[in-house]
Amino acid sequence: MGLQPSKSEAVLAIGPKIRALPVIHGSGDCAIRVREEVLAHPYDCLAVPLPPSFRDDVEEAVDALPSISVVLQRDAEGETDGFTYVPIDPCQPVIAAVRTAMGERIPRAFIDLESPNFEGRTGIYPDPYALKRVQVAGFASAILPALPPPDPDGSQARRHSWMANRLRDLEARHESILFVCSIMDWPWIRDAYVRGAPDPDPEWFLPQMRTCRVDPNTLIFLLGELPYITALYERGRRELTPDDNLSVDGVKEMLLAARERLRADRPKVAKRITPQLLSVYFRYVRNLSLIERRLTPDLYSLIIAAKQTAGDDFALALAETARHYPYADAFDRGDRPWWWDEPPLRMGDGRGDVPSWGTAPLTSRLPGQAISWRSCELRPKPPEPDRKTWKQRWDPFGMCSWPPEDQRIESFQRHVADQARAILGADLARSEKFTTSVRDGIDIRETLRNWHSGDLYVKVIPPSRGSIDAVVFLFDVPADPRVYVHRATWFAEHANESTLAFFATDPMENLVGPGIAQAEYGGALFLFPPRLIPDIWEDPRLSRLETLEERLLGGGLLHSRERHVALVSPKPPPASWRRLARRHGRKLVHLPLKRFSGQLLERLRTFHVLNGKHVRSYASDFIRDL
Template structure:
């Protein structure tokens, strides 16, 4: 905050939550008598109407014929100007709009530091560093010299290039504002900024005269204050200025939840969290009068904590992790989450920022985890529960090329441009139903002709073969004999035992790999044990091979047709699966007739292992599960001249296991041609 006579000035960045927090904290500590903001007077009614709608987000929209563009002023909790006005409305403090309405305004977007540093350095230090970096004070002196130079040429004002030309008044500091039809509208952004600086300085000088004993809180853009200051110091604005309130066709419009990321730089859910923080802070502050003075001082320090955007992003990721674990039954490790946050931070640093934006957050989730998790993160990020798609106000209809208004298409831009990164996400689009119940209707048509998704078939067979190879590798290690070296190296030196014994015995040991008789037949994979009281996986199915390169499958899973991801396309979650390869026409192991023959089987996972033993054509059966099967099945395998190879489930890559566990079932072969549009490409 900057002091100037009875002014308390806050130069800020537009669309910044950190500056909104700064203004709130200052306001609560030093309530002003009057608030002045950098908004044009002729839009005051609509802007205040939009503030009354908060936390619903809206924009003031008007047309600039020189730019052939619809310009909008955002009314959002993130904007510091809006926050100042909102505080004034809540605490019945008068507000003044001190900016001038301009057109054809196309300022360059200046790279600015991330205001998140305000959590670590005081505002005054931040402002001094910014002034030094952007040379704001030096530019203000140049601006003053240009004005003084133009005053020396008042005798011939028509040849002046300055947008503010002397009026018929004799006072050297009296100015005339360009009219609605004036060609001065076509001046450069620099000249229009000069016009704005003069006008705001004049309005502030007027307010200071009318309110000499009042504290005035002034909230303006960062680039304006130093120029306004030199004008006030040199008393250039102590004159009459021409009233300028042109009529303009503007309207207040509602912003739908899906369009918030297209218009604002902040993550929508961060805005929601800030709004909750703001409401709690206001409620607690208003209750301070109920406490003693000592207690009040303690609570004030506690209440003035700033909203932390980084904590907000961490909260989004935490909710995304829980939702992902609930939907996909897979926990993302702390190590993966740490890598994700580091990657998001690095992406932000590339953009010269501290805090990752929506794009970088989602990109990090996709790159480190997968598309499914990235979609969950994106949906959590854009969730703004206060928004309304259907409102008492007309809503913007946004498209990639702009907006549609009254049947016409317009480009759209913020009135004060800010840098908005493209929201085109590197994710496969999530298609939606054309009408409610469309996907269910397609499923019901083909629910008796269920088929698999071919890319998943290929992956399944490859992964089952990987399990077989891994089983044989484990067997080879068990079938190795170690001998003391005598005359031949046999299958090579066993370095482990040789090194262990060399210091004491000076002996060399060699390996003899005994050939394995037989190969791996069926593979049983148990992801989760089913509870017989409450069946988590109630669906049972035999899936027979369509050709010789596929295996026959038996599995228990969640019900198909419940979780639909496309028209007639359902995602299921396996509890356990058995693969018979080569295919052999196994009878339906889920039939009551089959199960009645084996009353000693206690659960579905044991039934899968039993079927693998009964219909085995080769010596070894691989059993992958969280724990070993009952000893009974080892004895049964021995009687059948078979051998069970147990592999703990946690020895396998969780990403690959997830891909194996979550399959898609299609309601008819005709769905295979379009399934790729609805099923995300897997990371295996």
């Protein structure tokens, strides 16, 4: 009994027994749609656009999934001296159709024309995520006006005529045929079938076939989807979990996996990737995708958004996660095929390193979306041998700071000093009855308290007395002296900088470039305007102060010219610190650390030590903005 398509699906019917399913090669959404189609209807034959010479090798390689491989066919001698190949990719709709048909014991027919030099055609298609809401017939019909017709005398027209005649042959032996083909070929194969195009003369040649496994590090050049997303489709198949929305949910899972990868290597950087930051990230990715007229993001959009919202470290972790495929050595059933012990093929952009052959051009038999390459500069973590060389060349007598970081933290300490002065003025505020002036504004609380009297009260904030020239930051309380081993006092290079005393992690443990070390403040003291002071870590007047926090605070109390010293710390100062302030005739103005953004503080805490002022000329090439 032949197919009885509905009116909306009639556009996909090639003949009374043949239904076409136009797909975009390399799309996971299309692969799911093909699988659903094969399982939902009683087809007794599956036709795919591959030559018969590929059949045995492709089905053997499909049987080895989820391990990724390629089936190669060498081009005819004297031409391009390259290869055409079929990627055995779980997210390739044709491979998904063959895999499902093999599982359902449905006969398969490979009906493409044998050609010694295949010409692949990529295209620019709408995002196949639209198939979640749009039927295949509507999706294909909408694209139809934009599909360019093939050259009547070219190889593509010969292929279309050949496949149309092979479908006519299958019609004589089967009652219900599903033909999975590229969306670019579908209307012209249907046209050749309807008008009865004659069979072209085949180009007979001896096919030289070969199957190779693929180096896992180069899978990103072979697979249609990202390797990590492809692995999620495989996981859904193996564990029978939903996989119909992985083109979006898979991206979210990949982001969380990248954060876990980063947490293992750089936990403090991963700590900054909060749910709020991820929310900003996803909005940014959505906007980038809409700008490019896509419904789902590509890898470039994901990396750019990661770099600009969370820094290079997160972008690198995301890139490494995206190209990870955990099923590289997994087999669903049976033993490893004989070709698995051969050296792997290394893929590239249109070329590949074929074992025992060398570098050669590669043309896919299942070409998908056209790919455009764009550059994105990311600074990776330097290799260990380079770091050892930089450490050996370090001059301990020539160190300076990185000016952009100086400007950033100086601006912040002035902001903190302004807030501390505002607190001083608030302590002197009082309320009085309104007479002729509202003074510094209406005091709502006092007015409500005396509502029964009908009087209006206003605020009176007198000018604050004195100023603040010493600001102490304590980021980690209590500070472990075994962690914060680097203690120094730096003097200002110009009048707009503060005198700085600090304790920090050892910069020699994290060299990021030649003559460039990275450390993290545990605490810092800023004296502005700058002045010459003895090194507080060597000053005998502070020798009785045992902890790092007390030593830093004591230095601020000792060298402050004003009565008040601003203190930024996680907790209020204990009684011992207040007694220390009274001993020096000073008073502490405390600002809680949580008053400021955690991401801002993490960014300010990280600083770089340069091995001489000449390093500033190239430091920006190695310092990653956090």
